[in-house]
Amino acid sequence: MEKAAVRSEGLVIPLIDFSAFLNGSPEQRKQTADAILHGFQTAGFIYLKGLPITSDYRKHVFETSAKYFRLPEETKMSHCWTTPEANRGYSAPGREKTTRLTDIDEVKKLRDAVPDLKESFEIGREGVEDHPNHWPVEEGELVDFKKIMLEFHDKCKALHMEVMRAIAVGLGIDESWFDKFTDEGDNTLRLLHYPEVKKDVFTINPGQVRAGAHSDYGSITLLFQDSRGGLQVQSPTGVFVDATPIEDTVVVNAGDLLARWSNDSIKSTIHQVVEPPSGDGDVYPARYSIAYFCNPNFKSHIEAIPGTYASEQDRKYEGINSGQYLVQRLTATY
Ligand SMILES: O=C(O)CCC(=O)C(=O)O
Ligand SMILES: [Fe+2]
DSSP, X not given: OOOEEEEETTEEEEEEETHHHHSSOHHHHHHHHHHHHHHHHHTSEEEEESOSSOHHHHHHHHXXXXXXXXXXXXXXXXXXXXXXXXXXXXXXTTSOOOOSOOOHHHHHHHHHHSOOSOEEEEEOOTTOTTOOOOOOOOOTTOOSHHHHHHHHHXXXXXXXXXXXXXXXXXXXXXXXXXXXHHXXXXXXXXXXXEOOEETHHHHHSTTOXXXXXXXXXXXXXXXXXXXXOOEEEEOTTSOEEEOOOOTTOEEXXXXXXXXXXXXXXXXXXXXXXXXXXXXXXXXXXXXXXEEEEOOSOTTOEEOOOTTSOSSGGGOOSOOEEHHHHHHHHHHHHO
């Protein structure tokens, strides 16, 4: 049986050794690429191990993220998230409501009733003229924050490029076909903190979650989670299944724009974050995760990838601009 990280309710999320793609023989590369593509076509989610990002390094980034969230609330609010076009800065608990709803009034109603129990900090591509990153002042225990996060942004950008190369190999198109769409790194690094919360918050408020059910918007998301748990992925039968943390892996899921780009041959699967399976006494401990949302370069025109449609009539979607698509999606959730 295929090695799987999750197998439940018809949802099979494979666990794939990415080093076999990065450093393997041509046959290993092809096999690994096929497994990756198959995972995206069926579950929409995969787990990758054998990454160039080491566990020590990753730990260091998580510790730095925790230091950031320990800053006083008013300091964090001084560099807060402003607009979907910029998509950078701090979002306080209750600011964003991830949901499947797209109507702005409906989202607002839901946000007021059961706000997501999380705070986040978004870092975009550095050096974009109209949209500078909102860096916090580095003082106290917060040292080298900008340096560490920009370096991590770069490493994740490289990983995005490699995963897209694997998808290309899986599709049987030129390995570098996606490079012209991924080389600018118009991606967002999002640090996430789900604060410690009383257990009864979940029993008192039906529908309370840490992050509401949603799909991601871009090409792929690289999701680094700590060992707490709580991430769930929707199965084909509509049940939410635990995507249990596995040490030294990254969860990678396809976003809506990749689904569209692939003429719906790749799935963008709904997921959410709920309370973890366990907690001490009457509280659930804090959870930290880091999501790296990858996008095709914002200037690019996205129309069906070669090999994902048989004839012109099979193309399901009009071409669209990547950056505009993202802004339109972000406008609904904040
Ligand atoms: O924190 C997590 O594990 C998931 C976060 C997520 O899905 C998102 O921010 O889009
Ligand atoms: Fe997500």
